[in-house]
Amino acid sequence: MExxxxxxxxDVLRTSLVGLWAQVDVVERTGSTNADLxxxxxxxxxxxxxxxxxxxxxxxxxxxxxxxAPPGSGIAVSILLRPTGVPPSRFSWLPLxxxxxALDAVRELTSAPAGLKWPNDLLLGAEPRKVAGILAEVGxxxxxxxxxxxxxxxxxxxxDQPGATSLAAEGGPTDRTAVLVALxxxxxxxxxxxxxxxxxxxxxxxxxxxxxxxxxxxSEVRVELPGGAVLTGIAEDVDxxxxxxxxxxxxxxxxxxxxxxxxxxxxx
Numbered sequence: 133m134e135x136x137x138x139x140x141x142x143d144v145l146r147t148s149l150v151g152l153w154a155q156v157d158v159v160e161r162t163g164s165t166n167a168d169l170x171x172x173x174x175x176x177x178x179x180x181x182x183x184x185x186x187x188x189x190x191x192x193x194x195x196x197x198x199x200x201a202p203p204g205s206g207i208a209v210s211i212l213l214r215p216t217g218v219p220p221s222r223f224s225w226l227p228l229x230x231x232x233x234a235l236d237a238v239r240e241l242t243s244a245p246a247g248l249k250w251p252n253d254l255l256l257g258a259e260p261r262k263v264a265g266i267l268a269e270v271g272x273x274x275x276x277x278x279x280x281x282x283x284x285x286x287x288x289x290x291x292d293q294p295g296a297t298s299l300a301a302e303g304g305p306t307d308r309t310a311v312l313v314a315l316x317x318x319x320x321x322x323x324x325x326x327x328x329x330x331x332x333x334x335x336x337x338x339x340x341x342x343x344x345x346x347x348x349x350x351s352e353v354r355v356e357l358p359g360g361a362v363l364t365g366i367a368e369d370v371d372x373x374x375x376x377x378x379x380x381x382x383x384x385x386x387x388x389x390x391x392x393x394x395x396x397x398x399x400x
Contacts, residue, residue, distance in 0.1 A: 139204065140186060141309045148313045152320040153211075154180040161187045161203075165210035166269055166281040172212065173277040179214035180320075184312065188283075202291075206298070207284040207312050211319065214277050215327050222331030223278055224374045224389070227252045227268040228342055229326055230280045233319035234264050235345045240314055242304035247347030250367065250376045250393050254284075255347060256304075261297040263289075280319075286311050333372060342370060351398050353378070355391040363388065364396070 142158040149156050155178065162168055162185045169183045188208035213226065231252030238246045238256060246256045246263075254264035264284040271277035285298035286308050300306050322338070329335035333342075343349060348367045355363045355378060365380035375387040 138307065138309075140184065140312065144309050145184070145312060149182070149316050149320075152180075152317065153182050154178045156182045156184070156316075159183070159185050161185065161189065163189050164281075165208055166267060166279050169210040169212050169279045170269060170271055170277075173214075173271045173279065177212055179212065179216075181212040182209065182316065183212075184209040202288070204308075205288045205290065206286045207282065207308055207315070209312065209316070210279050210281045211316075212277060212279050213323065214275060215323075215331070216276075218327055218331035220276060221373075222333075223268075223270070223276075225326065225331060225333050225338065226278055226280060226323075227266050228370070228374045229322050229338060230266045230268070230282060230319060231264075232338070232342050232345055233322045234266070234282065234284065234315060236318040236322070237311070237314040238263070238299070238304070240318070241311060242299060242302060244302040244304065248342070248345050249395065250346055250348040250370065251374065251390075253393075256299070257297055257302045260347065261295055262293065263297050263299065263302070282315070284311065284315065333374070339370065339372070346370065348376070348393055348395065352396040354394040354396060355388055356394070357388070357391045363391075367393070 140158055146156050165183045165185050185208045187203040228251050231248050234254045235246055235248055244256055249255055252266040253262050256263040267281040269279050287300050287306050289296035289298045325336045326338055333339035351367055353367045363378055365378040367376055368379050369377045371377055371387055375389045378386050378388055
């Protein structure tokens, strides 16, 4: 039996989240929450602004993919961060941090197995399938600004994501308002700790917790790089910059900053 999606409760979101976040805006429909918030950032929108849409028609994913979900099926939210005091060289941890916050929230909401596929795809279920994805984009203007876009399947998975899953399909909740509150509460906590440590992933438990939650580590993987090159090897670790450390069969170790990971098998 198909579950009925309930609309987001903007009043509950603001009551629960304003204070942790500067402002929380809910719109009925938009092309891309990331594009809207990047434009707002250029116009001076404050640090820790949040924009969520009931229906996102032209959402963007990593590596130029789309993320389009039917109305009421999931969460499409973007968050504007202006991490003053953090060196821009450490901004690379923000999308991994967001993935870890999503993992924290999902583990709070359901007992289904969950883990991260490097860098920040959230996998859920006994046979792990993608339930959430994250895209970080840097604003091109004077004041540093990073927009994190998070797409999370709650009631169902989009038809253009074959092989994906949803919280509901894995026995989790369908109340999107409660799920979004949990997600943004965890993200606020993780980001505040990271910012207080000036972006150092080892000054808090960020890198240690990421390692513990990343199911890619210890697995044989194929990494499809931007531009079409492909690497294979054992995903050994993530370094201080959040790059994946890949050990190939010849014993060469390479740090990968961006790419699409496919899990082949667990290492012996």
